[in-house]
Amino acid sequence: MSVAKHFSRKYLREEVLPTPFCPGCFNGVVMNAMFKAMEELGIEDLRNFVFVSGIGCSSWIPNPLIRADSLHTLHGRAVAVATGVKLANPRLNVVVIGGDGDLVAIGGNHLLHAARRNMDLLVVMVNNMVYAMTRGQLAPTTPLGFRTATTPYGNFEPPINVAKLLINTNANYVARWCVSNFHKLKQSFKEALSEVSKGFRFIEVVAPCITYVVRYEGKTPGQKIKELREACVEVKSISEIDDVERRGKIAVGVFKKELKPGYVELYESYASRAREASQK
Amino acid sequence: MGCSIVVDSRLCKGCGICVELCPARALELSKELSPSGYRNPVQTGKCVGCRTCEMFCPDFAIAVVCNGKGSA
Incomplete structure (x- = not known):
């Protein structure tokens, strides 16, 4: 009998393990949830997947760890590059994995417009609440009163609520889970990969940075x-979100689930209309 | 019947998530250091096979084997 291995290991490149993350980093738990969902959906090889990431701690998840094609792009431009990948080959399943600094701080506009277009991407935002790779500075998602490297007496800047912002855009699927809600998070990954397989799907995972939040x-x-x-x-x-947040808790759940046509579908119908018009 | 816990000492970084979350309190951090210098978990109690440690292991180092079979 061969030695038993962790269930995620079949999706990972053995030669680059151990991971580059700090001991206890929740990035690994997010990966476990994603791989468990893929395992339960029967996805054995990731040949139809492309993982795109920018710069940051959680952008190390796809590249080099996952045994699939991946693009490690410029800081904040992961969603823009993923848009290009999807339009170049619409048969691919494009997944963007990034942190709050990458997707919201520097790449906020790309995220907003990809959601507006209902671009066929799955975007996973690992919200670790600080700029962890540069040693824990204040990020736009840092909650009020948090001690960071640049606000040692507590954060006074009101944070941005990304999931709530994206509910009001054209996105098909918006969910937020904490890293402790493992089964619900896995269920969201399953929904975003099978049931709602088109349009913009956004999953935020609240996973505080081990080194600069939890240890502090x-x-x-x-x-x-x-x-x-x-x-x-x-x-x-979604009407309960404000109520929960006023009590100082984190509101989690599937906030939005629709089946509107994605950008690729709209683009193809536009292209066929253009072809018909030119033939007249 | 019964489950056992296998830890890959090459990957484990001794964060202790498995030890703290185990509902059966079946794990403990070892006294000795692993080759990479971390204190790996060792099984000291009876494993009930809930696989919580496997799901929350951020370094893919732990595997639960029940009746000779892992989850993979």
């Missing part, structure tokens, strides 16, 4: 997961 608070990774289990409250409708 004097906690261990395991304690943080237990704390998040209490702090994350699932909402059934």
